[in-house]
Amino acid sequence: MNRVLFVSFESLPFVKTGGLADVVYALPKALDRKQFEVRVVMPLFKTIKEKYYDGLKYLDHIYVRSGYINEEANIYSYINEGVEYLFIENDTFFDRDGVYGYSDDAARFSFFNCAVLEMMIKLDYYPDICHEHDYHTAILPALCKIRYNAIESIRKIKHILTIHNLAYQGQYDKQILFDCLAFDYKYYENGDLRYNDSCNFMKIGIVFADYVTTVSRTYAKEIQTPEYGYNLDMILRYRKDDLCGIVNGIDTDLFDPKTDKNIAKNYYTRNYLSGKRLNKAALQKELGLEVRPDAMLVGMVSRLTFQKGADIFLGAIPEMLKHNIQIAILGTGESKYEYAFRMLENENKGRFVYYCGYNEALAHSMYAGLDMLLMPSLFEPCGISQLISMRYGTLPLVRETGGLKDTVEPLNEYTGSGTGFSFGPYSVYDLVKVFEYAYTQYTDYPDRWKMLIRNAMRYDVSFAKSAREYEDLYRRVLEQK
Secondary structure, three states, X not given: OEEEEEEOOOEXXXXXXXHHXXXXXXXXXXXXXXXXXXXXXXXXXXXXXXXXXXXXXXXXXXXXXXXXXXXXXXXXXXXXXXXXXXXXXXXXXXXXXXXXOOOOHHHHHHHHHHHHHHHHHHHOOOOOEEEEEOHHHOOXXXXXXXXXXXXXXXXXXXXXXXXXXXXOOOEEEOOHHHHOOOOOOHHHHOOOOOEOOEEEHHHHHHHXXXXXXEXXXXXXXXXXXXXXXXXXXXXXXXXXXXXXXXXXXXXXXXXXXXXXXXXXXXXXXXXXXXXHHHHHHHHHHHXXXXXXXXXXXXXXXXXXXXXXXXXXXXXXXXXXXXXXXXXXXXXXXXXXXXXXXXXXXXXXXXXXXXXXXXXXXXXXXXXHHOOEEEEOOOOOOOOOHHHHHHHOOOEEEEEOOHHHHHHOOEOEOOOOEXXXXXXXXXXXXXXXXXXXXXXXXXXXXXXXXXXXXXXXXXXXXXXXXXXXXXXXXXXXXXXXX
């Protein structure tokens, strides 16, 4: 049996800041346990200790000496839904309220990566594959191949780096390579570890990993272009033969309208009409909107940033409100967008509501109660919300980028295919145009709208297909010499 170690800074149900946590939680469960023994290693953050500490099993104690870092750590184990999680406890770096955003993040990431290797040595546990996730863990392949390469069991490990969002790369002063990671200067001098006059964890991971994946086929192509490559496109093109996109899925047990306890009425493909109707009314009432079944209820569950298309959505709202619709928004983000949505709520009571914050139960209610979910993203590596919305029979309206393009099939009136609506150019005009087309389908062609809902609910959004693709990739990488 092949051993796979997921290395990540977050995972449900322990800690989450974005879609990365969903993937690290759902994918190990979906992999074939007869072929792959999967473990996950992550930091033991303060919030995890507060909730799970009594259930943790102490395994051992390690010392991490790396440049100026001189720290100790405890290793714990916890079984969650059949998957073993290994936690690294160190109060200096991890006993904090947040996960990211600290002035010493580079040192925190460096310590964690080194601690993972010291853990392997202490526990005599050497995986066949390390599956690193995003820049926080991208330095690990270089550590294995440069600093720890004298240990054969570590040198033989294969590395797969998954890029969840290339916009975040971990670029730091070059001294981090020496002060926190204890690399020899020659590897900076020859360019292996250098990025301009600094270091870039993501760049190093792309160079040293045996294979690089990202979270959708389209995004894998996009990041090889200057527009989406964030100055790493040249390196990604160089690694193009060892780069692929595998579309994310969702945990279909967690997101299931048939059993979801967060929604007003459970439903499935046979009774979705009554289920959607009752959930829509309950959502309208909960949000303070007029309870009107005839009004099209449009929503957005998202971080409010330029990436998510908040600017063109704002520009489109005046035209959208000319129609018989209601708009509900859930999320936080840039202050200028939060302020603008608050003003719109004040000006359109009963038709427009903005919930500033994140509420998991409300998010589920929106996925079940909305008629249409908007995701007009500037770029979207994969996206989770459109998958959840289709699962609940809420039709997504998306921009054709990244995983949105790969997962949402626009309506074809002639064949009856489609799971939602999409547009190409990133503009207010194109967003309004496709919205008005979707609105016409909703008001004038109810049978076609119902057909789209059925199509969306039957679309396979699970991790099953993705897991099979990862398994094939694991086998191919292990066959490499």
